[in-house]
Amino acid sequence: xxxxxxxxxxxxxxxxxxxxxxxxxxxxxxxxxxxxxxxxxxxxxxxxxxxxxxxxxxxxxxxxxxxxxxxxxxxxxxxxxxxxxxxxxxxxxxxxxxxxxxxxxxxxxxxxxxxxxxxxxxxxxxxxxxxxxxxxxxxxxxxxxxxxxxxxxxxxxxxxxxxxxxxxxxxxxxxxxxxxxxxxxxxxxxxxxxxxxxxxxxxxxxxxxxxxxxxxxxxxxxxxxxxxxxxxxxxxxxxxxxxxxxxxxxxxxxxxxxxxxxxxxxxxxxxxxxxxxxxxxxxxxxxxxxxxxxxxxxxxxxxxxxxxxxxxxxxxxxxxxxxxxxxxxxxxxxxxxxxxxxxxxxxxxxxxxxxxxxxxxxxxxxxxxxxxxxxxxxxxxxxxxxxxxxxxxxxxxxxxxxxxxxxxxxxxxxxxxxxxxxxxxxxxxxxxxxxxxxxxxxxxxxxxxxxxxxxxxxxxxxxxxxxxxxxxxxxxxxxxxxxxxxxxxxxxxxxxxxxxxxxxxxxxxxxxxxxxxxxxxxxxxxxxxxxxxxxxxxxxxxxxxxxxxxxxxxxxxxxxxxxxxxxxxxxxxxxxxxxxxxxxxxxxxxxxxxxxxxxxxxxxxxx
Amino acid sequence: xxxxxxxxxxxxxxxxxxxxxxxxxxxxxxxxxxxxxxxxxxxxxxxxxxxxxxxxxxxxxxxxxxxxxxxxxxxxxxxxxxxxxxxxxxx
Numbered sequence: 001x002x003x004x005x006x007x008x009x010x011x012x013x014x015x016x017x018x019x020x021x022x023x024x025x026x027x028x029x030x031x032x033x034x035x036x037x038x039x040x041x042x043x044x045x046x047x048x049x050x051x052x053x054x055x056x057x058x059x060x061x062x063x064x065x066x067x068x069x070x071x072x073x074x075x076x077x078x079x080x081x082x083x084x085x086x087x088x089x090x091x092x093x094x095x096x097x098x099x100x101x102x103x104x105x106x107x108x109x110x111x112x113x114x115x116x117x118x119x120x121x122x123x124x125x126x127x128x129x130x131x132x133x134x135x136x137x138x139x140x141x142x143x144x145x146x147x148x149x150x151x152x153x154x155x156x157x158x159x160x161x162x163x164x165x166x167x168x169x170x171x172x173x174x175x176x177x178x179x180x181x182x183x184x185x186x187x188x189x190x191x192x193x194x195x196x197x198x199x200x201x202x203x204x205x206x207x208x209x210x211x212x213x214x215x216x217x218x219x220x221x222x223x224x225x226x227x228x229x230x231x232x233x234x235x236x237x238x239x240x241x242x243x244x245x246x247x248x249x250x251x252x253x254x255x256x257x258x259x260x261x262x263x264x265x266x267x268x269x270x271x272x273x274x275x276x277x278x279x280x281x282x283x284x285x286x287x288x289x290x291x292x293x294x295x296x297x298x299x300x301x302x303x304x305x306x307x308x309x310x311x312x313x314x315x316x317x318x319x320x321x322x323x324x325x326x327x328x329x330x331x332x333x334x335x336x337x338x339x340x341x342x343x344x345x346x347x348x349x350x351x352x353x354x355x356x357x358x359x360x361x362x363x364x365x366x367x368x369x370x371x372x373x374x375x376x377x378x379x380x381x382x383x384x385x386x387x388x389x390x391x392x393x394x395x396x397x398x399x400x401x402x403x404x405x406x407x408x409x410x411x412x413x414x415x416x417x418x419x420x421x422x423x424x425x426x427x428x429x430x431x432x433x434x435x436x437x438x439x440x441x442x443x444x445x446x447x448x449x450x451x452x453x454x455x456x457x458x459x460x461x462x463x464x465x466x467x468x469x470x471x472x473x474x475x476x477x478x479x480x481x482x483x484x485x486x487x488x489x490x491x492x493x494x495x496x497x498x499x500x501x502x503x504x505x506x507x508x509x510x511x512x513x514x515x516x517x518x519x520x521x522x523x524x525x526x527x528x529x530x531x532x533x534x535x536x537x538x539x540x541x542x543x544x545x546x547x548x549x550x551x552x553x554x555x556x557x558x559x560x561x562x563x564x565x566x567x568x569x570x571x572x573x574x575x576x577x578x579x580x581x582x583x584x585x586x587x588x589x590x591x592x593x594x595x596x597x598x599x600x601x602x603x604x605x606x607x
Numbered sequence: 608x609x610x611x612x613x614x615x616x617x618x619x620x621x622x623x624x625x626x627x628x629x630x631x632x633x634x635x636x637x638x639x640x641x642x643x644x645x646x647x648x649x650x651x652x653x654x655x656x657x658x659x660x661x662x663x664x665x666x667x668x669x670x671x672x673x674x675x676x677x678x679x680x681x682x683x684x685x686x687x688x689x690x691x692x693x694x695x696x697x698x
Contacts, residue, residue: 232655233665235617236693248615248692252672274619428696449697459667459696461675497665497695 006068017117036067039488041083051540076492093188098287107206166346175351213515233497267330321427322353334378354424421446608685639679
C-alpha cells in the first residue's frame with residue numbers, strides 16, 4: 001500500500017471475549033470516500049454486518065473511530081466517534097466526544113477500534129499500542145464514570161486515556177453514555193452496548209503518529225482557523241456557553257416545556273446563564289486542542305452522599321432544557337444537581353429528561369401510577385434519575401426510553417412520547433421550528449439536532465419557521481450534508497460560523513493533511529454518500545418509511561401558547577417526499593439499487 | 608414612533624440591558640436606522656454585533672417573534688419589537 005498521510009491505513013478488530021486483536025487494512029480509496037469519524041464508522045458497521053446483530057448482543061460491534069485530523073494542529077480536532085447499532089432505536093447510532101482519548105487512541109496505530117464479543121466478567125480493556133489485555137474490573141462495579149476514570153488513571157498512569165461507562169451502562173440503561181474526561185458520547189446508548197460486553201472501560205496508549213502531507217501548510221491553516229475561532233462567531237459559546245440562546249428560544253416559543261405541551265416556560269429566566277452567573281462562581285474549560293472553550297462549569301449544591309470537594313457540572317443547553325423546562329422545573333440548583341447525577345450515572349440528559357417528562361405527563365393523565373412524579377418537582381427528577389441508574393422500580397421502565405415505556409403503557413401514550421425512531425427529541429420545539437421538524441423526522445439516528453442543524457434555516461430569513469415550504473427539503477439536505485462532513489473530519493460544529501467557503505476551506509485542510517486534491521464537488525458527493533450509507537444501514541436493520549415521522553402530538557395539536565405553531569401530517573409528509581427526492585432516493589425514502597450497491601461494494605472490498 | 612429592542616445573549620451582555628424602548632421622529636423606520644441608533648446608545652455593540660453595514664455575520668434580528676430580518680432596509684413600524692440575538696442557534 002502506498003504511504004498514507006493522516007491515517008494508519010486500518011483498524012483494530014478486538015474480540016473482548018479473549019483479547020485477540022487483528023489489524024484490518026483499509027484502502028486509501030475507502031478512507032477517501034468515508035474520511036473518518038461518523039463516515040468511516042458507518043462504513044465499518046456495514047463491513048462488520050452490524051445491522052444484522054441484536055444491539056446488546058455480544059456479536060454486535062462497537063467502533064471508536066478517529067479521523068485524519070486527530071493529532072494534528074487544527075483547533076477542535078481532538079474528537080472521536082462512537083458508532084454502533086443503537087439499543088434505543090435499533091438503527092445506526094453515532095455519537096461524538098472530545099479530548100485526549102482521540103489522540104491516545106489514534107496513537108495505538110489504528111484509525112478505529114472495533115470491539116466485538118463480550119468478556120466473561122466486568123473487565124477493563126487495556127490497549128497499549130496494538131497489544132490488548134483484558135483486566136478484571138469487579139472492584140469498579142457500580143462506580144460512577146468519574147470515579148472509575150480517576151481510579152483507572154491512577155492505576156495505569158496518566159499517559160493512558162480512558163473511555164468509561166457509569167453504573168447505567170453496566171445495567172443496560174438504553175440511553176447510557178460512554179464518558180471521557182467528563183464529556184460524553186451521549187446519544188443513543190453506546191454505554192449500554194459497552195456494558196453488554198462487560199467492559200467498564202477502554203484504556204488506550206500508543207506512540208504511533210501519522211505524518212501530514214504538508215506540515216507547514218497545515219500549521220498555517222491551523223493558525224488561521226484558530227484566529228478565526230476567537231472571533232465573534234463563537235463569542236456566545238465562550239461567554240455564556242451553549243445555553244446562551246435559552247432566553248431567545250423562550251421568547252420565540254421554541255423552548256420545549258412540560259413534555260412539549262408548550263413552547264415557553266415561565267421559569268426560563270431563572271435558568272438562563274445570565275441568572276446562573278449572578279450568584280455562582282463559574283469556571284470555563286476547553287476540550288484538548290480547542291480554542292473556543294464553550295464549557296461553563298458551575299458548582300452544584302451538595303446532595304446526600306456527595307463529595308463536596310469536586311461537586312461541579314458542565315452545563316449545556318440540552319441538559320438545562322431537558323432537566324428544567326421539559327420537566328417544568330425552574331429551580332436552578334435542582335437542574336444543576338440533575339445534570340451532575342446524569343454525568344455520574346453515565347446517561348444521556350436529553351433522553352433522561354425526555355423520558356421523565358413523558359412519564360410526568362402519563363402520571364398527570366393517570367396512565368402511570370407514580371403520584372410523586374409531578375411536573376415542576378426537581379426532587380422528583382433526581383429521584384427518578386437515581387431509580388433509572390439502579391433500574392429499580394419505575395426506574396426499570398424509565399430506563400427503556402420513552403418509546404418503549406409508551407408501548408408498555410399502551411392506550412394513546414405513543415402519541416405524546418417525545419421521540420423519533422425511539423430517540424428523544426432535543427430542545428427545539430418542532431412546531432415552532434419546522435425545517436428542524438423535517439430534520440428530526442428523517443434523521444437516521446432519530447430526533448437529532450447534531451446530525452441535522454436545520455434549525456439554522458428556521459433562525460434565518462431563508463424560511464418561515466412556522467411553515468414547511470418547497471425550500472424546506474433542500475435546506476434540510478444541505479444542513480445534514482454539512483454535518484456529515486464536519487462529523488467525519490471530525491471538527492467541532494461550533495466552528496461552522498467561522499468558515500466563509502466551507503467546502504473550499506475543508507478541501508484545503510484535507511489536502512494539507514492527506515495530500516489528496518479534493519474538490520468541493522467531491523466533498524459534496526462524499527457527504528451524500530455518508531448520509532446514504534446511514535440510510536442503507538437502517539434499511540438493513542429493518543427501517544420502513546412509516547418511521548420517518550413525528551409523534552401525533554406534533555401533527556394534531558398546535559402549540560398551546562402559540563396556536564399559529566401548527567404542523568400537519570400532510571405538510572410534513574409532502575416535505576419528507578421532497579427531501580427523499582432531493583437526495584435521489586425513492587419518494588418513500590428507499591435507496592436506489594445503484595447507490596446501495598456502490599456503498600456495499602466499498603464494504604465488501606477485501607483490502 | 609416607538610420600537611422596543613430586545614437583546615439576547617452576547618448583545619445583551621455588551622449593552623448591559625435586556626431591552627430598551629427607542630423613539631424615532633418618523634412614522635416608520637428601518638432596521639439600519641434602529642441599529643445605528645442602538646450603537647449610539649450602546650457603543651459596545653459596535654464592531655462585534657453591529658457593523659456599519661448592518662448586523663455582524665454571527666447575529667440576526669427578528670420582528671415581533673415572527674420573521675427574521677437582516678436587510679438594513681427592512682421596514683419597522685410603530686409599536687414593533689425588534690429582537691437581536693445570535694444567528695447560531697446551536698447548543
